[in-house]
Amino acid sequence: MVLQNIWVIPAITASSFVLILLFGRRLPNKGAEFGLMALTMTFALASIGAAQWVGRPADLEVEPASTIKSAEAHDEEGGDEDHGNKSDKGHAGEGAKEHAGEGAKEHAEEQDEGGHGAEGTVAEAGEGDEDHGGGHEAEPIRRPVDRRWAWFQTGDVKVQAGTHADGLAMAMLFVVSLISLLVHVFSFSYMHGDERFTHYYAALSLFTTGMFVLVTASNTLQALFGWELMGLCSFMLIGHWWDRDGNKNSSAALKAFFTTRTGDVGLLVGISILFFAAGQTFDIETTNRAALTGQIGSGVLLAAAAALLVAVIGKSAQFPLHTWLPDAMAGPTPVSALIHAATMVVAGVYLVARLYGVFWVAFDIGGGGINPVAVVGAVTILIAAALAFVQADIKKVLAYSTVSQLGFMIMALGVGAWTAGIFHLFTHAFFKACLFLGAGSISHSGSHHSFDMVKDMGGLKDKMPWTFRTFLVATAALAGVPPLAGFWSKDEILLGAGKNGYGLFMVVGLIGAFMTAAYMTRCVYLTFFGEPRGAAAHHHPHESPPLIVVPLQVLAVLSVFAGLLNAPFFGELFGKWTSNSTVLGAGIAHHEFSLVAAALSIAVAFGGIATGYAYYWKGFRVGSLRHDRGPTGMLYRLLVRKYYLDDLYEGFIVRGIREPVARAAYWTNQKVIDAVVNGAGIAARGIARFVYEIIDQRGIDAAVNGAGIASSETGGLLRYIQTGRVQQYAALMLGAAGVFALALALL
């Protein structure tokens, strides 16, 4: 069974990393063969695992947590356990600990069966069946496959490492391994002849490993490990060409690293809080269950969720820490595809989806109205989509598009549309990877390594037919044209927002979808239509080699069909496959496909495309934005300056910290360190003189010479005894023996 042994998947890519580093340079393909082999294997394993997951019987029934609570309340009336009084913090804390202890035991018992501890709560809840009037018919779900190993023990706390295979993890494994495999194939041609080719492939392997570790982790500590591994690798890959273009690339890498690191502090804090709140366990399932059943005090839970949200904002490039992602375009294009589609930035979304119980309860997502997760997502959708309009660099358009789409995912999770959020993650991976690799193909063969749409592209439609077709398909999918992938997932998000009482966010989503369609139309126009400009005109653009085009075609096909997985007339399979006990425990409402909502989102998508078409093809313009002195011009300049956020971060925060620190450091340097250094120098010279004249010359030299002279004299004296005559030696021996014998006799 693959599901029990999914630890193999990260292990394969990790060993590929080691092998590439050790032997990569000596091989004919510079180590790429290890990467390709490893990713082929992991993709095969992930596919088999996903198939096995789908084939598992759905026999686990989970009741919503509200029912569990009421059932517990029944028990407590008769029982002597006193943890009903949740407002009393001391009691609540004890209760949480007891419960977590029970949970751990259940885990231990059920480990062998391959099941997990949800059964215990189900049994508890059994009596309260009739109470629940929520009307959510909880369908049975597939039982996740857990595997645990003892990791370490400090005091009484035993920490287990383990893998947790469920629908979400398998879907992520499938996407990540597929995208990473295609990126490996693409890179083989794209990065051909690069001076650090071997290191590039090694870092790709490690990067993928990081995501695999995060996705398969059964506890937050392992997740943190994968999370940080990706942070490190993104730094290495974004800065892959650190020696080109001055220090632009290396500072982009640093920016990415530091910005995500700012968020990572939140992750560490959040994990620590949850560790103690959930009864000294890092286990994600236990944590979710503790949060859902109200065993964690609301204040503690809110603090933990807020800290985790900061981490998500940093990693998933949400407002206001989104600034690193467009700069991360300094890395090679396939890396951008990998970062944006399958790994790194979706890690934040995955974290929210995985620890959904915590977010659900802490921010009262089920309650409707307004909450921080949804707000962060919604703000990000709009500001990033607006920024995408003014970019000249095709990769930056795609980068802001990614930020905006990540906003959609976060917002979906924030409004309680869990399935829609991760389904959007799933479909987005395909078309966004296709778009990025398409941009890579264009720069590789079409625009002579330039990414500037305004200066170096245009009219590439006929020169690069396959790149054009795949790019167009992916664009349509991203814009939400039915029946392509993006339509289904985006529609579900909007539907979820509307039905769960988040009307405002549905409007934001519609505006975002409109803007998405419009800026992608602009991007397609500038790249493929119109007159060829710059490099596209002068450097003989041609279609890319097959190794580049084939991944594009694969991704384009998936962009078309992936959405059908959760389409209503195919039984919304994706939702059934990924559903887990946390989602059902939270009692997330499931909404039927709505024709009105679908019509609305189709209208918005086509409206956006039509606007772009009218603006660029037909030339309907309201004057030149660039030179307008009015409000539109101001808006334009605001967007070009990226809301002055970079100026804020670099000019205000970074300089505000850097300059006083630099001054203080200079002062310290001059007055303290120099004085110390000079003083040390003078003192050292004095000591050295003393050492030389007194100790060295008179002491050590005398001793050495003395020893020499003494041994020479002694040798001269001893010469007289060493006559070379054996009998004399024997006589001496006899004399000595006689002396010893005498001494022995006398004493």
Place this chain on the structure above:
Amino acid sequence: MYLMQFLVLAAFLFCVGVYGVLVRKNAVLVLMSIELILNSVNINLVALGVYRGYDQAIVGQVFSLFVIAVAAAEVGIGLAIVLLIYRNRASIDLSEVDLMKG
């Protein structure tokens, strides 16, 4: 007990041997003196072995057999050395063999 007689005989032989080793110039005679020393020790071993009790006498006898075997080897090597010295120098006067003089 006759032990004392044996010990006196052994001591006498030992002294003769030592005298021979230290004083004689002829290498062959030196080797013979060494044999005397070893044989005096053998007498001691056998005598003291019997002295410990008749049932234990075998210990001293075996020990002396070992000494005899080693002595045979020693004489073999010693005579070979003497032979080579004679070939090189046409003399076996030990007082002339002082190449190791410091």
